[in-house]
Amino acid sequence: MNIKNVNPELAKMETDILYHLGLDSSMNLKATFGDTRYVCMGGSPERALTFAIKAAHELDIPVNDEAVLPIGKTERFALYKVGPVVSVSHGMGMPSISILMHEITKLMHYAGADEPDFIRIGTSGGVGVEPGTVVLSEEALNGNIEPYYELAVLGETKRYPTKLDKCLNDALYETRGDLSVVMGKTVGVNCFYEEQARIDGALYPGYSLEEKMAFVHRIHDLGVRNFEMEAPQFASFCMRAGLRGAIVCVALLNRLHGDQVTSTPEQLAEFSDRAQQVVLNYIKSRER
């Protein structure tokens, strides 16, 4: 058994087209992906490539950086494979990562990969943590501050729980080295502006600075340490599929102090590196 709870309908299909990846089940996916032990994903194609190259270096896999090329089509996602590591972009938001989760899980199933870890590596708005702090998500909350992901299935709302894997979080924390890492709850929402209580969107949000600050303090008191845009979908999908899943996001700012991302591009790149490094430390500790 490689992926625990895969859709039994798939066994009835002659060929399954993984449309957004540009791959299909008639290809020899086992040859390329059968040995995958880590499926690592980040928002942008650039970060997916950077992570693939870093993983090769950390694992002493001799690759020419220019020879790390995407597999399949690149219009929607960029997918790389280096040793036991898949590194793939997921775009922004839960609908985008949802497409990837369905298709990459089917890919792992067809390839016969043996229960790989699924790890989202991202950026986030910190809540009561300093910029550069890496947050490991223990549980995801939706925009209504509930521990559920909601799907409208044939027009009816269904709710799925959103806990992340405790063992995987503990392992990531243990191998953190000298990086600043905290565990906490993560609010994952569908809007960067109004659902994250920003006041600098294009439209009048209908709340004051005082109401916004009261809300951010309220969720901080509930144990929330960051805002991002993928956690409830990712967490609930991993639980449903029986995957070990983790979310490792660096905070780019502290939302108790403001809304705008004012760090320089160099600082932002260094922050983004930290989240990747936490995951690389973990992978290296397991592959030794």
Added chain:
Amino acid sequence: MNIKNVNPELAKMETDILYHLGLDSSMNLKATFGDTRYVCMGGSPERALTFAIKAAHELDIPVNDEAVLPIGKTERFALYKVGPVVSVSHGMGMPSISILMHEITKLMHYAGADEPDFIRIGTSGGVGVEPGTVVLSEEALNGNIEPYYELAVLGETKRYPTKLDKCLNDALYETRGDLSVVMGKTVGVNCFYEEQARIDGALYPGYSLEEKMAFVHRIHDLGVRNFEMEAPQFASFCMRAGLRGAIVCVALLNRLHGDQVTSTPEQLAEFSDRAQQVVLNYIKSRER
């Protein structure tokens, strides 16, 4: 007044960083974007570039195709400007297009553009229409088949209506030429698989083929002609901002007949061209 209902909070900011575009309000945005009359958006960076080049050709703007370069950063979105046309990618799903809508609307505001049309050009799953048919959305429905877009604002759900601009739709229809174009309702959801009643996702969706077909027929009877993943956010944002908005999506398949996208890459490219051509015909008719 260039953008009708812009957030009054913006006037209090010294510099507004449009983080995901890699631009800010201290730049001379008026010089580059002040004459924008059409903000056209599509899912992928490739389509945004293709549309920009086609717009230049249609409008007899002398450009070297290789000289059509993105403006700002390209990690999240790809933004082009040719004559009166902005062509920009929005990624997949409502959270992603929401980020773009906020930042591109602020950009148009800072540039002093005079009430440009906002047009989403995309691909979709047809409902009772043949592959290659272009659907103009009259109204967007959410996954619960309700004419609302929901936002969780400071933890409380708010609902916004989702009608598209009738005058703009009529103008797009009038200039369609010999392209197959229909008007109808559009279901815009947060999941390509389970919220679009597919049975080929990675996880068992909990419904049978018969239940799925009954649902697709039910929405067809309600006047739905396609499924996609951006319409409720886009429509509600345009209504709130006071923008003329339209959604022009080609159907890649007929969901009354199946779930998988089985057309060849060449057919898909030709279908995608048709949605772009409907919009180019309209722009050309106005710029003559």
